[in-house]
Structures are given as structure tokens and as C-alpha cells.
Amino acid sequence: MYYGLRAMANRGDVAVAYILGETGELRRVEVDFSKEAAGEARGVAAVGCVSTEDCCRATEEGVYCAFGRDGVKLGAPSGDTVYVGLLKNGVVYAYRPPRLWHLAVGAHGFDFAIIATESSVIEILGGDLRRSLRGGELLKIHKFGVESAGGGPPREICAMELIYASRLDSVIDGAEIAEIRARLGEALGKKAGRVDVVIGVPDTGLYYAAWAARAVARGTRRGLYQLLERGAPCSTR
Numbered sequence: 001m002y003y004g005l006r007a008m009a010n011r012g013d014v015a016v017a018y019i020l021g022e023t024g025e026l027r028r029v030e031v032d033f034s035k036e037a038a039g040e041a042r043g044v045a046a047v048g049c050v051s052t053e054d055c056c057r058a059t060e061e062g063v064y065c066a067f068g069r070d071g072v073k074l075g076a077p078s079g080d081t082v083y084v085g086l087l088k089n090g091v092v093y094a095y096r097p098p099r100l101w102h103l104a105v106g107a108h109g110f111d112f113a114i115i116a117t118e119s120s121v122i123e124i125l126g127g128d129l130r131r132s133l134r135g136g137e138l139l140k141i142h143k144f145g146v147e148s149a150g151g152g153p154p155r156e157i158c159a160m161e162l163i164y165a166s167r168l169d170s171v172i173d174g175a176e177i178a179e180i181r182a183r184l185g186e187a188l189g190k191k192a193g194r195v196d197v198v199i200g201v202p203d204t205g206l207y208y209a210a211w212a213a214r215a216v217a218r219g220t221r222r223g224l225y226q227l228l229e230r231g232a233p234c235s236t237r
Contacts, residue, residue, distance in 0.1 A: 015050045067083075
């Protein structure tokens, strides 16, 4: 679970997970990204999220992690809110709304399912990416297999997922994020016209800057440099 959350550190600095024990108890774990070492927490299933705020909620039935404004009822569609939920009996539900949000499903071996907003997270955990969920699809995963209900062609995706939030190595509905941003960077360069140098600020803009510079046949420079690690003491020599 630690490495899955770590792989989504691009989405924020609040990382929370719930781990289901063999006797049905749910343990809340808060992950500190400033510590490199992973802790040990045994369980049969887990759910978690990384964001700018805590996006997981515990209920009498279990727990869910969600993005969106619509309310969540575990085991049912939830409007335009995406969620992954874990019941105390070990059943996992995953819902991708018809629009805005993305979910991918993969597998590790023959009995371990992985669901994530980022397809690359599945691969980082050693899993095989199977597919993106359909728009409006609800998955139910239990010890006897996987059940799917509803779903059709997904509609529009939140633009922030494509231009900023998603990892560069992720894929959304078959479209590579790296390719999308490369084309955007080229288009930006062509629109800018004559320039002396292209600077990507902040670091998330470096990839765009590289492709914009290629479009206008100019070089790139870094505009900002981090001289100290966060929380490190200042010193002079």
C-alpha cells in the first residue's frame, strides 16, 4: 500500500489508507512521504488515496475514498463522484462516473486485483493493466471473482487530469498522457511565435517547455532551483 500511495505523490501530500485485517477490523494508516522507509501493516485488502486533503471516509459498512461532490453509497452509482470502497467483509466496490474521472483495473497474479486512478500505479506495483473502467461502470470484487454492472463510452475527462494531475506515464482510455502534453507543448510553442528561450515553471512545466522549445527551434532553461530540501536546516560555509 505504501508504494501505491507513494506512486501518487504527484496528487498531494495527504496520504491516507485503511487496511482490512483478517478478522474484519479496519485500521487507518497515515503515510508520511518525508520518510523513505515503508512500515509493516498486514491485511487482506486495503484502500487509500493521496490528495491535498483527506478524501477517505469511514462508514458502518466499511470505508471509501472518493473524488467529487456527489454523495457515496457503497455498492451503488454515485453521480459524478468516483470512488473505491472496501467493506468489512472484504468486498471491494469501484465506480467510475460517466464523466470527469478515470479508473483503471489491473491484476497481480491470479488472485490480487488493483484499482487506481493512475494506470501507471498498477504497473509500479508489479501488476498487469487490464483496462479502463467504462463510464458509469460499477465493479464488485470479492473472493469468488469480479462482477461488472452498467457502463458505456466515457464522456469528457476533467481537463486538469490531462494537463496537470495525472502522472506523465499514465494512460487514460487508451490515450497516453505524455503524448497529450507533448502535442499541447508544441501547440503552445507555435502560438507563441518568436521567442529567445523557453522556461518551464514550475517543474511540472518542464515537459511542456521541452516540446514548446522544439516547435520554435529554441533551447530551454530552468527558471527555479530548489537549493534546500524541505525541512532541512540552513547552513553556511
